[in-house]
Amino acid sequence: MDVEAVVEQVLQRIRPTGEERAFVEGLMRDLEEIAEDSIERLGLDVKPYFVGSLAKDTYLAGDHDVDLFLAFPLDTPLEELREKGLELGKAIAERLDGYEVAYAEHPYVRAKYRGVSVDLVPCYDVKGWRDVRTAVDRSILHTKWVLENINGRNDEVRLLKRFLKGINAYGSEIYVRGFSGYLAEILVIKYGSFLDVLEKADFMLRQKIVDPENWLRKEPETALKTVKRETEEDRPLVVIDPVDPRRNVAANLGWERYGVFYFKAHQFLENPAEEFFFGKTRKKGSYLEELRRKGTHLVTIMFPKPDLVDDVLLPQLERSARGFERALSREGFRVLGWDAGHRGGKAFLMLEVDRRERERVTIKPGPEFFTERGRDFYRKNERVWVIGKRLYAEKRVKESIVDVIVELLGKNQVALGKNVRENLKSAEILLNHVPKELEEDAYLFLSREKWNLKGQM
Amino acid sequence: MDVEAVVEQVLQRIRPTGEERAFVEGLMRDLEEIAEDSIERLGLDVKPYFVGSLAKDTYLAGDHDVDLFLAFPLDTPLEELREKGLELGKAIAERLDGYEVAYAEHPYVRAKYRGVSVDLVPCYDVKGWRDVRTAVDRSILHTKWVLENINGRNDEVRLLKRFLKGINAYGSEIYVRGFSGYLAEILVIKYGSFLDVLEKADFMLRQKIVDPENWLRKEPETALKTVKRETEEDRPLVVIDPVDPRRNVAANLGWERYGVFYFKAHQFLENPAEEFFFGKTRKKGSYLEELRRKGTHLVTIMFPKPDLVDDVLLPQLERSARGFERALSREGFRVLGWDAGHRGGKAFLMLEVDRRERERVTIKPGPEFFTERGRDFYRKNERVWVIGKRLYAEKRVKESIVDVIVELLGKNQVALGKNVRENLKSAEILLNHVPKELEEDAYLFLSREKWNLKGQM
Numbered sequence: 001m002d003v004e005a006v007v008e009q010v011l012q013r014i015r016p017t018g019e020e021r022a023f024v025e026g027l028m029r030d031l032e033e034i035a036e037d038s039i040e041r042l043g044l045d046v047k048p049y050f051v052g053s054l055a056k057d058t059y060l061a062g063d064h065d066v067d068l069f070l071a072f073p074l075d076t077p078l079e080e081l082r083e084k085g086l087e088l089g090k091a092i093a094e095r096l097d098g099y100e101v102a103y104a105e106h107p108y109v110r111a112k113y114r115g116v117s118v119d120l121v122p123c124y125d126v127k128g129w130r131d132v133r134t135a136v137d138r139s140i141l142h143t144k145w146v147l148e149n150i151n152g153r154n155d156e157v158r159l160l161k162r163f164l165k166g167i168n169a170y171g172s173e174i175y176v177r178g179f180s181g182y183l184a185e186i187l188v189i190k191y192g193s194f195l196d197v198l199e200k201a202d203f204m205l206r207q208k209i210v211d212p213e214n215w216l217r218k219e220p221e222t223a224l225k226t227v228k229r230e231t232e233e234d235r236p237l238v239v240i241d242p243v244d245p246r247r248n249v250a251a252n253l254g255w256e257r258y259g260v261f262y263f264k265a266h267q268f269l270e271n272p273a274e275e276f277f278f279g280k281t282r283k284k285g286s287y288l289e290e291l292r293r294k295g296t297h298l299v300t301i302m303f304p305k306p307d308l309v310d311d312v313l314l315p316q317l318e319r320s321a322r323g324f325e326r327a328l329s330r331e332g333f334r335v336l337g338w339d340a341g342h343r344g345g346k347a348f349l350m351l352e353v354d355r356r357e358r359e360r361v362t363i364k365p366g367p368e369f370f371t372e373r374g375r376d377f378y379r380k381n382e383r384v385w386v387i388g389k390r391l392y393a394e395k396r397v398k399e400s401i402v403d404v405i406v407e408l409l410g411k412n413q414v415a416l417g418k419n420v421r422e423n424l425k426s427a428e429i430l431l432n433h434v435p436k437e438l439e440e441d442a443y444l445f446l447s448r449e450k451w452n453l454k455g456q457m
Numbered sequence: 458m459d460v461e462a463v464v465e466q467v468l469q470r471i472r473p474t475g476e477e478r479a480f481v482e483g484l485m486r487d488l489e490e491i492a493e494d495s496i497e498r499l500g501l502d503v504k505p506y507f508v509g510s511l512a513k514d515t516y517l518a519g520d521h522d523v524d525l526f527l528a529f530p531l532d533t534p535l536e537e538l539r540e541k542g543l544e545l546g547k548a549i550a551e552r553l554d555g556y557e558v559a560y561a562e563h564p565y566v567r568a569k570y571r572g573v574s575v576d577l578v579p580c581y582d583v584k585g586w587r588d589v590r591t592a593v594d595r596s597i598l599h600t601k602w603v604l605e606n607i608n609g610r611n612d613e614v615r616l617l618k619r620f621l622k623g624i625n626a627y628g629s630e631i632y633v634r635g636f637s638g639y640l641a642e643i644l645v646i647k648y649g650s651f652l653d654v655l656e657k658a659d660f661m662l663r664q665k666i667v668d669p670e671n672w673l674r675k676e677p678e679t680a681l682k683t684v685k686r687e688t689e690e691d692r693p694l695v696v697i698d699p700v701d702p703r704r705n706v707a708a709n710l711g712w713e714r715y716g717v718f719y720f721k722a723h724q725f726l727e728n729p730a731e732e733f734f735f736g737k738t739r740k741k742g743s744y745l746e747e748l749r750r751k752g753t754h755l756v757t758i759m760f761p762k763p764d765l766v767d768d769v770l771l772p773q774l775e776r777s778a779r780g781f782e783r784a785l786s787r788e789g790f791r792v793l794g795w796d797a798g799h800r801g802g803k804a805f806l807m808l809e810v811d812r813r814e815r816e817r818v819t820i821k822p823g824p825e826f827f828t829e830r831g832r833d834f835y836r837k838n839e840r841v842w843v844i845g846k847r848l849y850a851e852k853r854v855k856e857s858i859v860d861v862i863v864e865l866l867g868k869n870q871v872a873l874g875k876n877v878r879e880n881l882k883s884a885e886i887l888l889n890h891v892p893k894e895l896e897e898d899a900y901l902f903l904s905r906e907k908w909n910l911k912g913q914m
Contacts, residue, residue: 255843255845259827259843260843295816295818354816355816359811361750370659370719383909383911384910386717388713389716391716394905453835453841
């Protein structure tokens, strides 16, 4: 199938139908009316703005989350904005189908309306980047900029977003480190089309800097500071925010996710297929077979998933996995790779290690022989010898990796994420065996199909 | 048994009897006559000097090697000294019981006479350190200094030498790095007696500098230079040669051998016993039992001992063992210890390793993904993924340590001593098994009894 045909097929699936558009427009009209009415009733000087992909008309079919921002005048004190903003959000939500209060930089209201999730977020009514006071204030400017510049290329954005989702590189959350929706929009606006962006995968990386609003000319000092800072942080891309020269839109994009995009873009251009956009049912296989093939061993550390959002839980699990990697390597086990996640109510770390048992005896380096501590070491050990200036002795150690892990945890010798520390200390430790619900994760990890650039399409 | 009684017992065994002294004196008288006669016949202006422990009367009972130095006037050209010196040596040796020519800095004659080995060594007739021209010239000065200063403490030197032999710390050869006979003599002269030297084991190390002839006062510039150089080289002791302020008599004494002396001196003073002087029959045991106890593995690399002196062979074997240690650790095997030596016509390296097989698959780090080499790596590997900026892939590897060693040798990836490189490449590689004649070495190595500071007495 040629690339145009594939793209057309995909568009059929991701472009909202007329019916869907009508539904979304009705939804937004309703919400606007309710918001304006509530503002009036409370006697507030607030403007409601729709932001996000619905407002920009870059949403994917079936994906209707609404972001309704409640913009207060710039002279509102922050405390008042928080308080009145939450009050207004609640007042609006009362007239919808239920809500809860959620917390980001400020509290906000997450409501349901006609089956759709509606976020009601207080912010300042900023006119430009110098006004920005809270993290969410830029959204209004982003929406405005995209609407002014997209120039009918909305479907191109849809294709790119869907492609990034399909290859698992979408989302700027800390545990994804992929492309945000706004970044996808900017790239399409800058390079012209979905296919242009794919073709530029290598070029962009070499250019490094993307500056659609020419901030480097208009505000050289500020923009250069951004470039310098982000280059020092070694980001793959520095995309100067069209609405704020102080910000790199791609600050959360990691090299890993860019690497996936890099190779998948190339593969797609060579062999276009719909699978790139929707993923394929992942390759299936037996993790036990993988263990036999590789001659390695799998340690799974598992505990009931704590009540934490992924934004918090996943980075903490990853930090803990790295802690185990270091601690085990000090103990003579090599960690070939690790994975972390949760599935079916269970949080897990998986460590692929080189062996399940180590030698029973290890060589313990002691102090220099001619010191007080040296004489002490000499007294305390049965077999002692000198290499260079230091004493050495044998030490009996636990053999099994499970025993070693239990001992390390007991002695607090593993650097663990602080919110999962206690859970890990009482976790189950499994060797070369996982429960049914983790079998697929174990296979994808051990085979590296989870990350294999070649495997999934 | 108290210390005096032990010392007396030992002296009975190591002090030459009257009969033995008469034999040695007769021997020296004969040799002097033959030498003087030969010198006259050849019309040379040479003086014969006895040097070494026989001349100093610090030899151990039964140990009668003679060093007869043939001293030429200082104005003799070096070439002439070599030539005439060898000629004279041969002329003397013709009248003894057979000889061969040996090679050090200069060729010299090694003869046999009445069952005793006699070295006939040409040198310059130096009167002081500024005259010294060849490495052997100082011997005459050493002998003179000891005779002038020993003051009847000859048996104390005998005790110290025998003690150092017993604990395996005697000999300044590069593969021993222990105490020379001359160093033992200086220490006794400096500290008063055998027991005084033992009691000073810790004190000496703290003082660091021993300067019996006060060179630091008499020749401060030269002596300080020696101290500075030797301190930078991190020698355990700097013993400024009483006959030459440029030289550290303890330059070849290593920390290991000093460490053994340090602990054995202490042990002896606490629990005096004859065994310290003569060694005990070493502890016996089964190396296979040790392997089972420790859960480790033994690789022995063995080849017919090449025709090299220990001075050359042993350092080269040690260098090679370190090369294997590094190379195997790069390949995922840990070397817990190594030993090298020769026995019964076989040269060997022994490596104690943590496992006999490694996992079948290893993770191969590749180049950065966005480079030409990165794209190449991507094409060539079946499973590829990105961590950070780099690509990674699986690599099938040899599992057995023996196969890995064969492969490493084939690819020249082990740093080997140059004189044993070819031998090692065609050596036998044994796993967890050694031939009969190496069983004891294997046991002493694996159990560390070979070096155990506590084990041997």
